[in-house]
Amino acid sequence: MTQGPVRLDVAVSYALPRKGLPAANSFRKWVAAALKGRIREADLAIRIVGTKEGRSLNRHYRDRDYATNVLSFPADLPEGLPKGVKLPLLGDLVICAPVVVREAREQKKPLNDHYAHLTVHGTLHLLGWDHEDEREAECMEQLEREILASLGIADPYLEE
Known part of the structure; x- marks a missing residue:
């Protein structure tokens, strides 16, 4: 576990009108919570996209x-990164807003909580966490629960 302040640079870009979308500061807060105690420096980008771009990238x-x-x-x-380039570049996240809205509605979750969960989830992927098998999935889900609880967000895996 790393101690001390984290130097974090999170660039957030919106490929859609921002109405109804979380502010860049919210995404930064969620990324910081996911990285706390795990990494000292990080640069990453988050792009909020529509269905067409999300589908194309996937x-x-x-x-x-x-x-x-x-x-x-x-x-x-x-x-x-090119060989020899030493940057604290963690990677990029792409979040598809219409999918997030649909899932939050279907799962009866507050929209901002779902954005927070997916931001934490994606950030953990950038750190190398995965959920390819049941054991990995359980470990990653538990870590997500702990991070989200630190933000005052309910367990996203609880069935209603």
């Missing part, structure tokens, strides 16, 4: 022809 990078809620692009991928 199809191109994951071979899945639908818009998904959050995509994570870690900077440490083989095609990441």
